[in-house]
Amino acid sequence: MAEHDKWDIKKLIILRTLRERGTVTATAEALLLTPSAVSQQLTNLAKQLGVPLLEAQGRRVRLTGAAHLVLRHAEAVFEQLERADAELAAYAHGEVGEVRVGAFSTAVPALVVPVVRALRVARPGVRVQVREAEAGEAYDLLGAGEVDLALSLAARAVPDSGDGRFTRVPLLADPLDVALPVDHALAGVAEVRLADLAGEAWIFGGSGPWSDITRGACEAAGFVPRQGHSAAGWTAILAMVGAGMGVALVPRMALAVAGRGDGVVMRALDADRPRRHVVAAVRRGGEGAPAVASVLDALRAEARALTARRPG
Known part of the structure; x- marks a missing residue:
């Protein structure tokens, strides 16, 4: 023995x-x-x-x-x-554990940071480790096991995907407004439609979910956007708009984080109602892990609060 x-x-x-x-x-x-x-x-x-x-x-x-x-x-x-x-x-009961979250830049201050603060009070034993990642990169990190939960973007609430590795949870439908130079001919018009901007130079990233979202919104309005400049960061995009270099679609969540900047006018596109969708993803079956479920619940609650705070 x-x-x-x-x-x-x-x-x-x-x-x-x-x-x-x-x-x-x-x-x-x-x-x-x-x-x-x-x-x-x-x-x-x-x-x-x-x-x-x-x-x-x-x-x-x-x-x-x-x-x-x-x-x-x-x-x-x-x-x-x-x-x-x-x-x-x-x-x-999801009260302890570590959850690694990969999130695109605007989601970090708008969604993830408030969730971390809320969990410090409600679930102090749940530790959230945040990693900023481009929206497209988040799925790669999730598939490689480097994060437990990924926040990404999609043109639809539940994006089509043949990848059965992930379970996707819709969080937020974020309205897209158009950013115009302050001296643009349509800057003072009460209601702007995307079709009115078909001939403009557009500023958006060269690839990835945001590029797809911009192209998809414009194509739904009947035209293919002509890319005048390529940029991924909202500060750079809005600076170029302010300099009269083109126009851009800007999510309200991003605008709340980045600020409008000088020389820029924002106009709602209520008639077209374009949206980008913020989606949480976990490896299939991972949503059952208690700590991950706690973070998902907190993200849903913060997404509801964010939607309620913003007009549109």
């Missing part, structure tokens, strides 16, 4: 209960055992440890000095097991 096998937790619990209850009968009743089973288990434990644990005291038994020594050391084991049970229970 290996040395650690001597320390049978179930039998140690019986010994501790006997110390607390005082008699074999009371111990049996407390543990839903028969008195003979209690006696047998304690006899076996004494053999395993190689020391006497009980001695006769009239018609009763009492613990030996060796038994008290054993229990003194066993208490540390019981305490650690209690901690383990508490942590497992917390884990099962």
Whole structure:
């Protein structure tokens, strides 16, 4: 028998209960055992440890000095097991754990940071590790196991995909407004339609989800946008618009983070109602992990709050 096998937790619990209850009968009743089973288990434990644990005291038994020594050391084991049970229970309820989140630039301040703050209060044992990543890169990180949850963009609430590795959760439909130079001919028009801007130079990234979203919105309005300049960051895009270098579609969530900038006028496109969709993704089956589920719930709540705060 290996040395650690001597320390049978179930039998140690019986010994501790006997110390607390005082008699074999009371111990049996407390543990839903028969008195003979209690006696047998304690006899076996004494053999395993190689020391006497009980001695006769009239018609009763009492613990030996060796038994008290054993229990003194066993208490540390019981305490650690209690901690383990508490942590497992917390884990099962999504109260502890680490979740690695990959998110595109505007989602970090608009969605992820508020979620981290909220979880510090509601789930202080859940740690969120944030990694900024381009919207298209987030899926690569998720597939490689480098993040547990990815925030990305799509032209539709639930994007079509043949990749069965991921489960996607729609979070937010973000309205797209058009950014115009302040001296643009349509800057003072109350209602602008995308078709009115078919001949303009457009500023958007060369590839990736945002490029697809811009092209898709314009094509839905009946034209293919002519790309005048390529940029990925909103500060750069809005600076170019302000300099009269072109026009751009700008999500309201991004505008709230980046600010409009000088020389730029924003116009809503209510008639066209273009949207970009913010989507959370996890590896298929991963949504059942309690800590991940807690982060997803917090993201949904923050997305609802963000939608309620913004017009449109």
